[in-house]
Amino acid sequence: MDNQIKFYGQGLEFFGIWFVNLLLSVVTIGIYSAWAKVRTKKYFYGNTDLAGDRFDYHAKPIQILKGRMVAMLFVLIWFVCNQLFPTLSLLLMLIFILLAPWLIHSNTRFDARMTSFRNVHFNFTGSVKSAYNVFLFWPLICAVLIACCLLISAAIGGSSWLGGLIVSGLSLLLGFVLFCWVSAEIASYFVNGYHYGSCSFSGKIDTKQYVTTYLQGAVLATVLTALMVGTGIALFGYSFHDISNSGEGIAANGGDFTMIFAIFSSYIGFILIMLITSGFIQARLRNYIFSEISIKETAEYGLISRMTTKGLITLMLSNFILLVVSVGFARPWVMVRTAKYVASVTAVQGDLNALTVEGDTLNASSAVADELAEAFDLNIGIG
Known part of the structure; x- marks a missing residue:
């Protein structure tokens, strides 16, 4: 049996929450933004229905605030260094690149642990080592290989333009295949890292x-x-x-x-x-x-996506027009419309009432990585 995910949020209803969040965040010079994020998450999770039950979000505003303060301090230091000490800013950027896989891993784990369904929390157990492989080492190795191929093609092109052209074409083909391989490995990292209580997700x-x-x-x-x-x-x-x-x-x-x-x-x-x-x-x-995607412990449960190109493009275009015409004030409706569409094309396969899951007590006291990842737009997932 298929369990269709439904979203019951309303644009006008969420506009009130969004507008109050915006005003209080401005008045408190951004301090209330942590509470605003939790309220927004709780609204969207609480209005997402699966088989008659709703999701919930458990992060505490003070967790978000601490993480956000550290993230903003890092951004401020980088901005000042970029203006006054360009060399130091490059060093900081290099450090950030080296930390990016850890940030992505920690951000994913925090968001998963703060999400629950039927009082059972989700979790993410992908390793930090695997994160560095798929987000840093493998892309770096691929880039080096492609650069070497292009250098070889340039050297050959000096004596034979046809040979250089052939090697350049093969280099581009290699780059395309390696890009697809890395993209697939990133998706696999997320798919096989998520857990719902004692059940683990898997997919090849x-x-x-x-x-x-x-x-x-x-x-x-x-x-x-x-x-x-x-x-x-x-x-x-x-x-x-x-x-x-x-x-x-x-x-x-x-x-x-x-x-x-x-x-x-x-x-x-x-x-x-x-x-x-x-x-x-x-x-x-x-x-x-x-x-x-299926549950490793039993193959009868899985996910279904029926997203269409036409539906997605129509949503993106209409949302863009709404934002332009309303000068940004239609953002609550855009967020609600997006959530409704994503829910409408997503379902869970299997009898959820027959699924036996043991919950774990999961603690995530720090949201520093979550906020740093958000500050630098490192939120990556499987959609």
């Missing part, structure tokens, strides 16, 4: 699926680009030809407007192509990853 993520999906995305982008270029030539080609042969200058024939409109249309077209392609890839990969 295949690199081939990533290669196929990204290749399909590349083909889609190429076709859309060709259509856009062909349409542009059909619409503006005659106008440019007429202007160039008129002998009266571009401005005298309204050519300035035509040129500006053509450039503007091209920018919009490329943005839409990027949006459609990224939506296609994101939806395909999410559906694939969720289809591979």
Whole structure:
């Protein structure tokens, strides 16, 4: 049986919470933002329903506040050093890069432990060593390999342009495959690290699926680009030809407007192509990853994702328009609409009432890594 996830939050209702959070955060110079984060999390978790029960969020505001203060202190130090001591700021950035895998791991574990369903907490047990492998060492090794291949192609290109071209092409192909491999390993790290009480999630993520999906995305982008270029030539080609042969200058024939409109249309077209392609890839990969997830102890339980490219792109475009038109004040509705859509395309397979789970008492006293990861936009997951 499939248990559809439902979200019952309302935009107007959450707007009141969001607006009060915003005002109090401004009045208290950001101190209340820790309480605002907890209230927001509790609202969204508490309105997410699965098989008649709701999720809950257990972090304490004081945990968030302590972590946020440390994170802001680090950001302030880096900003001052960047302005006054550029060399020192580079050193701090290097230290941050070295700490990034640990931050991602700690952030994921904190968020998981603070989440519960039916009074049973989630957990994340992925190792710090694996985090450094997938987020730092393997990407670094891949980058070095690709750089070496490009240097070899440059050396060969000096004596044979054809040989250099072939090696360059092989280097790009190698880079593409390695990118897909690292992406699959990152997804596998998260999938196999989550636990729900005594039950552990597992899934085998295949690199081939990533290669196929990204290749399909590349083909889609190429076709859309060709259509856009062909349409542009059909619409503006005659106008440019007429202007160039008129002998009266571009401005005298309204050519300035035509040129500006053509450039503007091209920018919009490329943005839409990027949006459609990224939506296609994101939806395909999410559906694939969720289809591979099951509970290790019993295979009858799993996750289902029915996200579509059309639905995701429509959501992204409409949310963007809402934010622009409302000058940002529609953000509560955007957040609620996003949560409703994600819930509507997600389900849990299996009889949850028959699932026997033993809960653990999990403590997470520090949210420093969580706030540092958020400050530098390191929140990574499986969607």
